[in-house]
Amino acid sequence: MPAGPSSHRRKKSVGTDYWARYQQLFPRYFWSEETRLASVIVADAKGSTVRDTSGKSYIDLTSQWATNNLGNVPPEVLGVTVEALRRYGFLTYFMTPHIPMIELAERLIENRPSPNLSRVFLELSGTGAAEGAVKHAVEASHRPLILSFLGQYHGLSIGTNLIGSLSAHERRYWEAWGGGALHAPYPFPYRRPRGMSPEEYGDWVLEYIEEQVVGRQAEADRIAGVILEPVACEAGIWIPPAKFVRGLAKLCEAHDWFFIDDEVETGLGRTGKMWGIEHFGVAPDLMAIGKGISGGLMPIGAVMGTEEVMGEAIVAAGTTFAGHPAACAAATKTLEILRRDKIPERSARLGAAALKRMKEWERLPNVGEVRGLGLCLAVELVRDKRSRKAFSELGRRIFFDCVEHGTIPLWNYGDHVVRIEPPLTIEPETLDAGLDAVESALRRG
Numbered sequence: 001m002p003a004g005p006s007s008h009r010r011k012k013s014v015g016t017d018y019w020a021r022y023q024q025l026f027p028r029y030f031w032s033e034e035t036r037l038a039s040v041i042v043a044d045a046k047g048s049t050v051r052d053t054s055g056k057s058y059i060d061l062t063s064q065w066a067t068n069n070l071g072n073v074p075p076e077v078l079g080v081t082v083e084a085l086r087r088y089g090f091l092t093y094f095m096t097p098h099i100p101m102i103e104l105a106e107r108l109i110e111n112r113p114s115p116n117l118s119r120v121f122l123e124l125s126g127t128g129a130a131e132g133a134v135k136h137a138v139e140a141s142h143r144p145l146i147l148s149f150l151g152q153y154h155g156l157s158i159g160t161n162l163i164g165s166l167s168a169h170e171r172r173y174w175e176a177w178g179g180g181a182l183h184a185p186y187p188f189p190y191r192r193p194r195g196m197s198p199e200e201y202g203d204w205v206l207e208y209i210e211e212q213v214v215g216r217q218a219e220a221d222r223i224a225g226v227i228l229e230p231v232a233c234e235a236g237i238w239i240p241p242a243k244f245v246r247g248l249a250k251l252c253e254a255h256d257w258f259f260i261d262d263e264v265e266t267g268l269g270r271t272g273k274m275w276g277i278e279h280f281g282v283a284p285d286l287m288a289i290g291k292g293i294s295g296g297l298m299p300i301g302a303v304m305g306t307e308e309v310m311g312e313a314i315v316a317a318g319t320t321f322a323g324h325p326a327a328c329a330a331a332t333k334t335l336e337i338l339r340r341d342k343i344p345e346r347s348a349r350l351g352a353a354a355l356k357r358m359k360e361w362e363r364l365p366n367v368g369e370v371r372g373l374g375l376c377l378a379v380e381l382v383r384d385k386r387s388r389k390a391f392s393e394l395g396r397r398i399f400f401d402c403v404e405h406g407t408i409p410l411w412n413y414g415d416h417v418v419r420i421e422p423p424l425t426i427e428p429e430t431l432d433a434g435l436d437a438v439e440s441a442l443r444r445g
């Protein structure tokens with residue numbers, strides 16, 4: 001029987017007095033009313049649902065920002081995590097190496113997207129992994145610059161915020177710190193220039209890199225590498241033309257640039273393959289991993305790299321809590337389950353069915369486009385289909401309407417894209433019920 005909302009509802013409420021208390025205390029301790037994302041205070045979480053302090057159950061279409069790919073509190077992962085905590089507690093992985101880190105490295109190598117990735121570096125988060133990958137590229141190549149794409153997100157640390165460029169608002173006050181990052185447009189098909197096909201837009205971006213970046217901003221041998229999100233998830237699930245990604249890999253080869261693949265959100269089955277880059281048949285030189293790697297139970301990030309980039313250079317990267325033994329054990333188990341239970345394939349199957357249903361929503365007046373790969377789906381809201389002007393107020397209304405009706409979609413403050421990124425283990429009927437809630441909210445408008 002699915003662990004859906006009904007099974008939660010039967011449980012005893014943990015007491016509504018918490019709700020009143022938190023309502024009062026939230027604005028005092030945490031974010032402002034304006035920026036808060038949900039009106040839910042979670043009492044417990046399980047599978048594809050969370051339950052609030054009043055006992056109300058919600059379908060979780062966020063997998064906690066694409067992290068709990070195996071559902072909330074996956075029992076098998078929990079077991080090995082607790083066992084590793086008992087056995088090892090915390091050990092500094094670069095001073096007192098431990099068994100779980102070696103087992104994780106072996107498991108990652110087994111699951112790599114291409115055989116050239118033969119080395120592993122451990123971090124604490126997706127941000128740390130993206131930044132670690134960039135550090136390796138710069139320090140191994142002795143070149144100071146990184147080329148990135150407008151709209152990408154790699155984290156909010158000073159470095160990753162400026163390597164990415166999700167929004168000018170997030171870069172506010174820090175703009176001047178990003179001297180090492182060059183940016184080109186991300187060829188997002190829905191917002192391509194008039195008269196161009198998606199592929200032509202991709203070609204145009206490649207030409208832009210050659211003519212406007214290499215020709216006018218920095219010579220090719222000053223650029224260490226290119227960082228790409230194979231699907232730009234935080235931007236709103238932007239899926240680039242395959243021809244563009246392959247062309248970019250060729251450009252990297254031609255200029256001796258490291259191809260850095262940020263798989264923090266696209267990895268671990270999210271897009272219907274183990275790694276997002278596998279959709280494009282490209283072999284990256286560096287790959288950043290985070291979020292779903294430990295089943296959401298322990299924070300950990302990882303970078304995989306080639307011999308050339310990781311085998312020799314002494315790179316100043318790392319952090320004390322990187323490679324926590326329990327996080328490594330959780331990650332090894334998660335990778336085992338992803339393969340054993342064919343979770344990426346499941347994500348592809350469920351995602352294709354969901355996309356088919358969601359495509360119908362494009363008939364609604366304010367739905368500009370529905371798109372997705374695997375369980376990485378987006379609804380782009382526009383004021384009207386001709387102008388394609390972003391309609392972020394509607395995003396907010398849809399989000400809070402869904403929450404009120406017991407479903408939490410993925411939505412970021414101020415965004416005009418509502419995303420569906422549920423656990424990859426979600427039961428088809430729970431996913432359908434969640435999509436019912438989103439559809440009803442869209443129809444109410």
Ligand SMILES: Cc1ncc(COP(=O)(O)O)c(C=O)c1O
Pocket residue numbers: 125126127128130153154155156229233234262263264265266290291
């Ligand atoms: C592509 C990508 N890279 C890096 C990060 C940063 O990961 P974290 O917030 O877990 O540090 C994210 C987070 O959303 C991401 O989507």
